[in-house]
Amino acid sequence: MNIPGLRQLRSLLLIAMLGFAGMACAADSAIHNVRGFLPDLHFTLEGAGNKTITQANFKGKTVVLFFGYASCPDICPTTMVQLSQVMHELGPEAKNVRILFVSVDPHRDTPDKLQAYVDAFDKHAIGLTGTEKQIADVARRYRVSYQIEKPKPGQGDNYEVSHSRGIYIFDSQGRARLLAADSESVPALTRSLQTLLAQTGKAPAG
Secondary structure, eight states: OOHHHHHHHHHHHHHHHTTGGGOOOOSOOOEEEOTTTSOOOOOEEEEGGGEEEEGGGGTTSEEEEEEEOTTOSSHHHHHHHHHHHHHHHHGGGGGGEEEEEEESOTTTOOHHHHHHHHHTTOTTEEEEBOOHHHHHHHHHHTTOOEEEOOOOTTOTTOOOEEEOOOEEEEOTTSOEEEEEOTTOOHHHHHHHHHHHHHHHOOOOOO
């Protein structure tokens, strides 16, 4: 990879870092082509019913990946509403897309609790969590930063979680294709997914 390519990758990953530790998004909203710059979809996590879920479960589907946690007061629910609107705009094509919400807060987000959370937004959303190591591995793979504050005495499960923001989009073959700021508009995300679906072909309904 040449130097300009390295610089472009750093710029793309910076989008996902925007908002870490609660900072407001300061960059212009944009969707970037990351083909060849980010690794293919690969993970081992836990889904509802304590089932082991890997990228193989989404073979043939276009995947929209987002990191957050169920207790998030603002960014996560806002992004999930946004993605739900995108799925609505996709119409029949939505059956070929899956939203993967990966929790960075495994202590509070059990697999079943997380799935109930994402079900409230969209029927095509899958909640995924896992051990601290499993989450750290997938977060590191996609340069996602997060920090769980140590609870103060007597606070129990009342603690803060900070995480970087960004929407990762993978094609039906699991290749990283797009990276968007979480502030990207619904029409822009919809158009990008429509273009990607048309390029990669549609998977059978399921």
